[in-house]
Amino acid sequence: MKNIVKIKENFIGGNIEDKVLKFFIYFFSFLTLGVLAWILIFVLIKGLPNISLEFLTTAYKGKNHGILPMIISTLYVIILSVIISTPIGICSAIHLTEYSKPGKIVRLIRFATETLASIPSIIYGLFGFVFFVVALKLKFSLISGSLTLSIMVLPTIIRTTEEALKAVPNSYREGSLALGATKLWTIIRVVLPCAIPGILTGVILSIGRIVGESAVLIFTAGTATQGMDVSLTDSCRTMSVHLYMLAKEGLSLEETFATAAVLILVVAFINYLAGRIAANIKKGTMGV
Amino acid sequence: MLKRVKKWNFTVLLIVLVLMGTAIFLGCSSDETENGTVNGDLSSPSLNGRVTVIGSTSVGPLARVLADSFMENEQDVKIDIQEIGSTQGIQAINDGTADIGTVSRELKEDEKSSDLTEHVIAYDGIAVVVNCSNSVSDLTIEKIAQIFKGEITNWKELGGFDKEITVVNREAGSGTRGAFQELMKLEEKLPDGTKKSLITEKALIMDSTGGVKATVSGNDSAIGYISLGILDDTVKALKVSGVEPTVQNILDKKYTICRPFLMITKGEMSPQVGAYLDFIMSSEGQQMVKSEKYIPVK
Amino acid sequence: MTKEENIISIDKGIKSSVRGRKKILFELIVEKSFFLCACTAVLSIAVITVYIFAQGLPVMIKIGVIDFVTGHFWRPLENQFGILPMIVVSLIGTLGAVVLGTVVGLFTAIFLAEIAPDWLIRIFRPAVELLAGIPSVVYGFFGLIVIVPLIRNTFGGPGNSLLAVIIILAIMILPTIISISEISLRSVPKEYKEGSLALGASQIKTIFKVMLPAASSGILASIVLGTGRAIGETMAVLLVAGNTPVFPESILSPVRTLTVNIAMEMGYAQGMHREALFATGVVLFIFIIVLNVALNLTIYKKESRI
Numbered sequence: 001m002k003n004i005v006k007i008k009e010n011f012i013g014g015n016i017e018d019k020v021l022k023f024f025i026y027f028f029s030f031l032t033l034g035v036l037a038w039i040l041i042f043v044l045i046k047g048l049p050n051i052s053l054e055f056l057t058t059a060y061k062g063k064n065h066g067i068l069p070m071i072i073s074t075l076y077v078i079i080l081s082v083i084i085s086t087p088i089g090i091c092s093a094i095h096l097t098e099y100s101k102p103g104k105i106v107r108l109i110r111f112a113t114e115t116l117a118s119i120p121s122i123i124y125g126l127f128g129f130v131f132f133v134v135a136l137k138l139k140f141s142l143i144s145g146s147l148t149l150s151i152m153v154l155p156t157i158i159r160t161t162e163e164a165l166k167a168v169p170n171s172y173r174e175g176s177l178a179l180g181a182t183k184l185w186t187i188i189r190v191v192l193p194c195a196i197p198g199i200l201t202g203v204i205l206s207i208g209r210i211v212g213e214s215a216v217l218i219f220t221a222g223t224a225t226q227g228m229d230v231s232l233t234d235s236c237r238t239m240s241v242h243l244y245m246l247a248k249e250g251l252s253l254e255e256t257f258a259t260a261a262v263l264i265l266v267v268a269f270i271n272y273l274a275g276r277i278a279a280n281i282k283k284g285t286m287g288v
Numbered sequence: 289m290l291k292r293v294k295k296w297n298f299t300v301l302l303i304v305l306v307l308m309g310t311a312i313f314l315g316c317s318s319d320e321t322e323n324g325t326v327n328g329d330l331s332s333p334s335l336n337g338r339v340t341v342i343g344s345t346s347v348g349p350l351a352r353v354l355a356d357s358f359m360e361n362e363q364d365v366k367i368d369i370q371e372i373g374s375t376q377g378i379q380a381i382n383d384g385t386a387d388i389g390t391v392s393r394e395l396k397e398d399e400k401s402s403d404l405t406e407h408v409i410a411y412d413g414i415a416v417v418v419n420c421s422n423s424v425s426d427l428t429i430e431k432i433a434q435i436f437k438g439e440i441t442n443w444k445e446l447g448g449f450d451k452e453i454t455v456v457n458r459e460a461g462s463g464t465r466g467a468f469q470e471l472m473k474l475e476e477k478l479p480d481g482t483k484k485s486l487i488t489e490k491a492l493i494m495d496s497t498g499g500v501k502a503t504v505s506g507n508d509s510a511i512g513y514i515s516l517g518i519l520d521d522t523v524k525a526l527k528v529s530g531v532e533p534t535v536q537n538i539l540d541k542k543y544t545i546c547r548p549f550l551m552i553t554k555g556e557m558s559p560q561v562g563a564y565l566d567f568i569m570s571s572e573g574q575q576m577v578k579s580e581k582y583i584p585v586k
Numbered sequence: 587m588t589k590e591e592n593i594i595s596i597d598k599g600i601k602s603s604v605r606g607r608k609k610i611l612f613e614l615i616v617e618k619s620f621f622l623c624a625c626t627a628v629l630s631i632a633v634i635t636v637y638i639f640a641q642g643l644p645v646m647i648k649i650g651v652i653d654f655v656t657g658h659f660w661r662p663l664e665n666q667f668g669i670l671p672m673i674v675v676s677l678i679g680t681l682g683a684v685v686l687g688t689v690v691g692l693f694t695a696i697f698l699a700e701i702a703p704d705w706l707i708r709i710f711r712p713a714v715e716l717l718a719g720i721p722s723v724v725y726g727f728f729g730l731i732v733i734v735p736l737i738r739n740t741f742g743g744p745g746n747s748l749l750a751v752i753i754i755l756a757i758m759i760l761p762t763i764i765s766i767s768e769i770s771l772r773s774v775p776k777e778y779k780e781g782s783l784a785l786g787a788s789q790i791k792t793i794f795k796v797m798l799p800a801a802s803s804g805i806l807a808s809i810v811l812g813t814g815r816a817i818g819e820t821m822a823v824l825l826v827a828g829n830t831p832v833f834p835e836s837i838l839s840p841v842r843t844l845t846v847n848i849a850m851e852m853g854y855a856q857g858m859h860r861e862a863l864f865a866t867g868v869v870l871f872i873f874i875i876v877l878n879v880a881l882n883l884t885i886y887k888k889e890s891r892i
Contacts, residue, residue: 018790025701028693032764035757036713039720039728061356091623099617100624112628115878118811119634119871120818122845126852126867127634130641139340139385140370151630158627184613212721215820215849222342224368225352235340235368240721244821245371247727248496249349249518260724267719271712345853373853454744459829460662461854482664492746492840493829495850502825506735507745 047261073236085150089157117155128220145221153206164198336364343377343390392463411583413516438488456512467547642868645861683755691763718761726825743838746828759812770804
């Protein structure tokens with residue numbers, strides 16, 4: 001009997017190996033958790049005490065170092081980039097999932113999308129600068145920044161929309177088509193409404209990326225701090241850029257950490273929103 | 289559910305349209321104001337329009353403080369300040385992107401041209417800084433130059449603790465670095481006219497005053513140089529041959545490591561640009577320069 | 587939504603859709619415009635390529651492509667443009683970060699997918715997701731204030747070093763590797779696991795001998811995505827690298843990567859120096875394309891094998 005157990009052990013491998021691997025699993029997991037907690041707690045502890053209502057609601061003028069203009073600029077950049085990229089992204093995804101037939105063109109489009117997704121932001125920054133700012137003469141402006149960013153987040157929206165569209169059961173399409181609806185009608189009235197939560201997740205992911213972006217915006221939207229009333233042709237500074245500039249100018253460590261803490265809270269809120277929507281999809285509350 | 293989704297879709301569409309409308313309207317209206325200044329009535333007492341200032345990161349904070357108090361009096365003028373870099377400032381003024389270019393060093397020969405006007409708005413001292421825990425507090429210009437050349441590599445040679453010196457430098461092309469190299473004689477002219485930097489290649493390089501300050505304040509064996517305007521108690525400024533880097537000492541010409549802050553304009557100035565520059569050069573403006581720890585011109 | 591509602595709406599759809607032939611033309615136009623939208627991505631990548639290459643290639647040819655890529659000295663003000671040290675550092679830094687990040691990330695993903703209790707997952711996963719969304723400047727700042735002094739006090743040297751770069755990049759790519767690996771581990775069919783356990787293999791054996799191989803394509807994808815992020819990261823690296831454009835003598839020497847070279851000097855560069863920075867961008871761009879083609883080929887191979 002003992003022999004059999006031994007043979008079994010040898011066959012499957014010694015227990016020591018198991019234990020070592022198990023140790024590594026626990027060790028590295030807690031290392032990860034530790035590092036993650038360390039970063040979050042470090043920034044929040046240094047930043048939160050410096051956040052005040054005044055800091056959040058006043059302008060960055062003279063001795064007054066509020067971040068309201070940056071919050072407003074961030075909102076503008078988000079809205080504008082999303083307005084530009086979402087329709088294009090959704091239409092691309094519809095083409096890819098509903099209309100296209102496998103072939104060279106589709107592979108080209110997919111390759112382009114994947115490459116767009118992996119281009120470093122500094123290259124987007126360079127491109128936005130030579131193309132939108134200089135060649136199209138849009139100067140450092142909200143519109144240059146948003147256009148560059150919308151190209152950057154396009155792949156995220158295309159991918160998530162595609163996944164959402166693919167998740168819509170084929171029977172819906174077939175049912176609609178069998179009843180005589182045209183293909184376009186089927187897509188607009190049957191497929192798209194079911195995919196809306198998925199698309200929203202994509203949009204929220206994009207917003208997360210826009211909020212965190214600094215390299216692109218420095219070279220395209222500039223760093224001007226004026227203006228609660230930013231117009232399309234005005235230069236503006238988002239929160240991430242502001243954080244970078246603060247770190248760069250080295251004027252105030254407290255302000256830098258406070259801005260970083262605000263940014264982390266914003267990202268946490270966006271993630272929470274995305275999580276809720278994803279949970280809703282899983283539960284099927286959107287009617288699938 | 290579908291109906292609800294449909295309604296919802298409609299609302300979203302409506303919001304999007306309204307937002308786009310506002311955005312376009314804002315865009316157009318801002319164009320109008322710009323045109324307004326070009327054809328505007330010059331005799332009108334109040335100015336309006338926009339001034340775009342592009343250039344040095346060192347000049348940025350000062351230009352912003354000055355612009356803020358200028359705009360308090362001239363509500364209709366909007367001043368945009370872009371802190372990107374001195375050379376970008378010159379480029380922007382030449383290609384017309386900016387109304388004013390800011391530069392934190394003397395212009396090079398090939399950058400000067402007849403249609404550019406230089407306005408020195410202030411001087412800025414450059415402080416040589418070390419970590420607060422460093423016991424060395426006074427060095428001669430020669431010793432500092434030797435440290436940056438990499439000839440002195442340990443603090444104990446200067447009477448400090450036994451630690452290898454970490455030199456912190458700025459990036460190639462930086463106005464602060466250019467001025468520092470020139471003033472400390474840390475460059476030599478090559479036969480083809482280009483200047484060779486003598487600062488050790490082992491030096492750490494940071495792309496900003498803040499980066500240098502953060503590095504020096506966290507590294508007990510580091511030495512670097514920063515603009516006097518942002519000097520605070522996170523780092524220790526060295527006395528140079530017994531002279532402390534203060535505004536007064538620079539005014540008295542005792543402390544000599546300093547460089548000009550330039551604003552550059554091209555051709556005819558528009559009235560709002562002229563008014564902004566006049567404000568900076570006025571006694572009120574220069575008083576603000578001084579209170580920001582820069583050295584006034586007058 | 588209920589089925590009835592669905593049918594009603596479909597019904598409505600038909601009524602309004604069969605109204606006229608014009609609709610068919612309209613559909614065709616919309617279909618084509620979908621196609622045009624899908625081409626935006628291709629168009630964008632084409633324009634980006636053209637503009638970056640147009641700015642960078644001429645100077646590369648002027649300097650000599652070989653001289654530029656294999657030159658040892660970056661002294662822009664003396665017209666010496668060699669980016670070999672930065673290429674090497676970018677590659678070593680990325681490789682180190684990916685190895686470190688993959689080891690730690692993979693074990694963590696296994697923990698999350700197979701071992702961790704529910705309550706821990708509920709804390710752990712949002713934390714990982716949060717870390718994925720934090721701006722890189724924040725990482726850089728954390729690195730500068732925490733990791734750099736730690737390295738200096740433990741190992742000596744200036745602290746701003748290749749090691750700091752590797753550590754900060756590894757932390758930054760952790761969320762990517764953990765999330766994607768965890769998903770692919772979870773999507774391994776239950777039968778695999780149950781079969782292995784039924785045959786008497788231990789839990790650990792099952793994970794390493796059965797589940798990991800089954801999830802390998804997802805894990806590979808996560809590694810490649812992580813590599814892309816590591817090689818393209820700028821702002822965080824800039825703050826911790828020390829940015830000295832020479833060959834590192836050891837892992838504790840200050841270094842400069844390709845991305846940092848661009849971000850750091852762009853604001854002050856002019857003339858040939860500026861073009862050389864675009865040329866640096868071209869080299870980086872080529873790296874990314876090669877990486878992407880490699881990824882595409884591996885996935886394509888995997889798909890065709892299955």
